[in-house]
Amino acid sequence: xxxxxxxxxxxxxxxxxxxxxxxxxxxxxxxxxxxxxxxxxxxxxxxxxxxxxxxxxxxxxxxxxxxxxxxxxxxxxxxxxxxxxxxxxxxxxxxxxxxxxxxxxxxxxxxxxxxxxxxxxxxxxxxxxxxxxxxxxxxxxxxxxxxxxxxxxxxxxxxxxxxxxxxxxxxxxxxxxxxxxxxxxxxxxxxxxxxxxxxxxxxxxxxxxxxxxxxxxxxxxxxxxxxxxxxxxxxxxxxxxxxxxxxxxxxxxxxxxxxxx
Numbered sequence: 027x028x029x030x031x032x033x034x035x036x037x038x039x040x041x042x043x044x045x046x047x048x049x050x051x052x053x054x055x056x057x058x059x060x061x062x063x064x065x066x067x068x069x070x071x072x073x074x075x076x077x078x079x080x081x082x083x084x085x086x087x088x089x090x091x092x093x094x095x096x097x098x099x100x101x102x103x104x105x106x107x108x109x110x111x112x113x114x115x116x117x118x119x120x121x122x123x124x125x126x127x128x129x130x131x132x133x134x135x136x137x138x139x140x141x142x143x144x145x146x147x148x149x150x151x152x153x154x155x156x157x158x159x160x161x162x163x164x165x166x167x168x169x170x171x172x173x174x175x176x177x178x179x180x181x182x183x184x185x186x187x188x189x190x191x192x193x194x195x196x197x198x199x200x201x202x203x204x205x206x207x208x209x210x211x212x213x214x215x216x217x218x219x220x221x222x223x224x225x226x227x228x229x230x231x232x233x234x235x236x237x238x239x240x241x242x243x244x245x246x247x248x249x250x251x252x253x254x255x256x257x258x259x260x261x262x263x264x265x266x267x268x269x270x271x272x273x274x275x276x277x278x279x280x281x282x283x284x285x286x287x
Contacts, residue, residue, distance in 0.1 A: 027048075027087070027088065027089060027143065027144060027147065028147060028151075029085055029086065029087045029147055029148045029151040029152075030084070030085070030086045030087070030088065031083070031084070031085050031151050031155065032083060032084040033083055033155075034080075034081040034082040034083040034084075035081050035159075035162065036079075036080075036081040036082050036083075036159075036282045037159055037162075037163040037165060037166050037167055037282065038079070038082045038083070038166075038167050038169060038278060038281055038282040039082065039083040039084075039085065039152075039155055039156060039159060039166060039167065039168050039169065040075060040082055040083070040084050040085075040169050040171055040278075041084075041085050041086070041152060041168060041169070041170045041171065041230060042068070042071050042072060042075070042084065042085070042086035042087075042171045043086070043087060043091075043095075043096035043097040043148065043170070043172075043228075043230060044067065044068035044071070044091050044095075044096070044097065044172060045067075045068050045071040045072050045086050045087075045171075046067075046086065046087050046088040046089045046090050046091075047064055047067055047088075047090050048088045048089055048090060048093075049064065049089075049090050049092060049093055050093065053092075053093055056126055056127055056130035057092070057125055057126055057127070057130075058124065058125060058126060058127050060119050060123045060124065060125050061092055061119075061124075061125030061126060063258070064090050064092060065119060065120075065258070065260075066091065066092070066112075066116075066119055066120045066174075067090065067091070067260075068171070068172055068173045068174070069173065069250065069254055069260045069262075070173075070253065070254055070260075070262045070267075071171050071172070071173055072086065073262060073267075074171075074173075074248075074253055074267060074270070074271065074274070075171055075274065075278075078271060078274055078275040078278055079275060079278045079279055079282060082278070082282065083155050083159065085148070085151050085152045085155055087144065087148045089144045091112075091116065092116055092125055093115070093140060093144060094114060094115050094137075094140040094141060094144045094145050095112065095113070095114055095115070095116060095145075096144070096145055096148045096149070096230075097170070097172075097228035097229055097230050098113060098114040098228065098229050099114070099229045099233075100114065100141055100145060100146075102114040102115075102137075105226075105228055105229060105232075106226075109181075110122065110180050110181055111181065114137065114141070114145075115132050115136075115137050115140060117131050120174070120175070120178045120180060120181055121178065121179075121180045122180040152168075152230070152234070153234075156168060156234060156241060160239075160240050160241060164240055165240040165241070165242065165285070165286070166240065166241055166242070167199070167203065167242045167243075167244070167281050167282070168230070168231070168234055168235070168241065168242065168243040168244070169243075169244055169246065169278070169281060170192075170227070170228065170230050170231055170243065170244065170245040170246065171246060172225075172228075172245060172246060172247040172248065173247065173248040173249070173250050173253075174186065174247060174248075174249070174250060175249075175250050175251075175256045176188075176249035176250060176251040176256065177256075181224070182224040185249075186224065186247075186249045187218040187219055187220045187223065187249065188211075188217040188218045188219060188248065188249045188251075188252050189211040189217060189218070189219035189220070189246065189248065189249075189273075190219070190220055190223060190224065190225045190245075190246070190247035190248070190249075191204065191207055191208060191211070191219065191220070191221040191222070191244065191245070191246060192221075192222060192225045192226045192227030192228075192231055192244065192245035192246075192247065193221065193222060193226070193227055193231070193235070193243070193244055193245075194222070194226050194227045194231060194232050194235065195222050195226060196222070197232075197235065198227055198231050198232060198234075198235025198236075198237070198242070198243040198244070199235055199237055199242035199243055199244050200237045200242055200286045202284070202286045203242050203244060203281060203284070203286065204221065204244065206280050206281065206284060207244060207246075207277055207280075207281070208221055210273065210276050210277050210280060211273070211277075214273050216269075217252070217273065225245065225247040226245075227243065227244075227245040228245060230243070230245070231243040231244065231245040242286075244281075246277075248270070252266055252267075252269075252270050253266050253267035253270045254266070254267070
């Protein structure tokens with residue numbers, strides 16, 4: 027399946043690896059009720075970021091993360107060793123519950139096929155667009171759009187901050203860009219924020235973020251309570267989202283216009 031690409035010419039690229047909800051029927055039939063609920067979705071991310079800023083490039087995939095997680099290392103090496111997490115082809119929910127019927131989990135050969143059909147095309151498109159913009163501007167900023175329920179005890183203790191900025195402890199972007207995002211988030215006192223807390227940036231951020239080569243990568247993990255209902259039917263909250271979008275617009279406009287010499 028081809029990823030979805032919207033072309034822009036500014037140096038800012040927004041990646042959305044977890045906004046998709048499509049599960050091929052043959053895989054869907056092997057999921058149990060937990061899996062078929064596809065609760066672990068970055069719900070409404072496309073809507074949340076739509077029309078915030080002109081002339082940006084979007085890269086996303088329609089495939090749900092239960093099929094394959096486009097923000098995981100293709101080798102399935104853990105991003106957070108020693109901590110609970112989900113893998114390249116998840117077999118549990120974010121709450122640690124199995125998502126497949128007994129004996130229906132994907133084997134090694136199937137995982138390889140899923141990687142070839144879904145994971146690789148997404149990253150081929152992402153890499154192509156990053157290089158196009160880097161060639162055009164001399165640098166590019168990859169902003170990886172994510173969201174998650176604010177309370178997921180299996181993955182983290184307590185309530186998640188509203189804005190979770192990930193740069194792999196400052197490695198994946200110039201400090202100027204991280205500081206700019208931090209300053210905007212902290213200036214909006216109704217929200218909480220943290221840098222490189224539970225979420226330090228997934229494989230996308232860590233793989234592509236090479237500031238010395240002109241590629242700056244930042245992951246933004248949003249607590250879903252700030253723009254939607256965090257339970258089925260996962261409704262979008264227009265009023266809450268409107269307030270959050272004001273902050274997101276400020277972040278994106280700042281990243282798109284500030285050049286680090």
